[in-house]
Amino acid sequence: QVLLLQSxxxxxxxxxSVRVSCKTSGYSFTTYYIQWVRQAPGQGLEWMxxxxxxxxxxxxxxxxxGRVTVTRDTSINTAYMDLSxxxxxxxxxxxxxxxxxxxxxxxxxxxxxxxxxx
Amino acid sequence: xxxxxxxxxxxxxxxxxxxISCAGTSSDIGFYNYxxxxxHHPGKAPKLLIYEVSQRPSGVPDRFSGSKSGxxxxxxxxxxxxxxxxxxxxxSYFGSNNWVFGTGTKLTVL
Numbered sequence: 001q002v003l004l005l006q007s008x009x010x011x012x013x014x015x016x017s018v019r020v021s022c023k024t025s026g027y028s029f030t031t032y033y034i035q036w037v038r039q040a041p042g043q044g045l046e047w048m049x050x051x052x053x054x055x056x057x058x059x060x061x062x063x064x065x066g067r068v069t070v071t072r073d074t075s076i077n078t079a080y081m082d083l084s085x086x087x088x089x090x091x092x093x094x095x096x097x098x099x100x101x102x103x104x105x106x107x108x109x110x111x112x113x114x115x116x117x118x
Numbered sequence: 119x120x121x122x123x124x125x126x127x128x129x130x131x132x133x134x135x136x137x138i139s140c141a142g143t144s145s146d147i148g149f150y151n152y153x154x155x156x157x158h159h160p161g162k163a164p165k166l167l168i169y170e171v172s173q174r175p176s177g178v179p180d181r182f183s184g185s186k187s188g189x190x191x192x193x194x195x196x197x198x199x200x201x202x203x204x205x206x207x208x209x210s211y212f213g214s215n216n217w218v219f220g221t222g223t224k225l226t227v228l
Contacts, residue, residue: 035217037164044121044222045156045164045207050215059215061119095163103152103211104169111163 002026004096004109011115017084020112022096029077030054033099036070036081038092039111046092050099051079086116122147122208122220129226130198138223140191140208146218148189152211155184155193158222159204167206168193195225203227 007021022034036048049060051070058070069082079096093111100106123141130136140147140155147153155168166175168184171191181196191210195202208220 037219044205045158045209045219046121047209047217047219061216097164100166100169102154102169102173103150103217104154104166104209105156105164106166106169106175108163108165 002098002107004098004107006094006096006109006112009113009115011117012086013118014086014088014116016086016116017082018086018114020081020083020094020096020114021078022081022109023076023078024098025077027098029072030074032101034070034072034079035097035099035105036068037095037097037105039095040089040092043092045095048081048094053079083114086114088116090114091116119146119212119216119218122210122218124206124208124220124223126221127224127226128206129228130195131228132198132200134198135194135196136198136225137192137194138206138208138225140193140210140220142189142191142210142218144189146189146210146212147186147191150211150213151186153184153186153191154209155182155191156207156209157202157204158207164207198227200227 096109097105098107156164158164172184
């Protein structure tokens with residue numbers, strides 16, 4: 001059974017950084033890209049970017065470039081998303097998802113609520 | 119890349135069918151057959167319903183079907199059930215390992 005288990009909720013002040021982890025199990029971690037998607041309150045899903053667990057290569061949507069870093073630890077099948085320079089409108093649920101064999105996201109983590117508040 | 123355009127709401131009665139549209143451009147939906155659809159119950163993880171325009175993952179009922187015409191994709195939910203009430207999102211690949219989601223549609227079962 002494919003599982004993606006994310007870290008718990010975070011509350012951060014503006015300007016701070018946050019790290020969200022995504023621990024995978026039930027499949028070969030290096031076979032599939034891990035994607036990151038967020039949903040702000042009352043808003044839709046927004047694609048952020050991905051990491052290739054084999055090479056560590058990454059790509060991000062233009063609006064996140066320079067503020068987001070995604071890394072991975074293949075020894076524990078875990079991906080990490082770091083978002084810096086937090087703003088109030090970064091308040092959102094952040095999801096990791098596995099990009100399956102097709103160009104779709106076939107398994108998702110449970111989501112991590114990041115609240116940016118002064 | 120702008121979000122794909124979906125209607126904000128789609129009402130339907132139990133047993134009926136509802137179709138949700140997803141409008142893109144010739145650079146995303148119109149160019150690639152990599153449209154996917156997700157069901158999202160608030161507070162839960164999104165669930166993949168359709169991939170590659172019309173393919174269903176194992177375990178997804180055939181009440182859910184997808185299609186595409188030109189720059190617009192569609193999801194049809196037949197035989198509406200109470201549990202189908204959720205938010206639905208389309209997504210498209212648009213090249214160079216980039217993806218875009220739709221604006222989302224709230225399906226209400228009356």
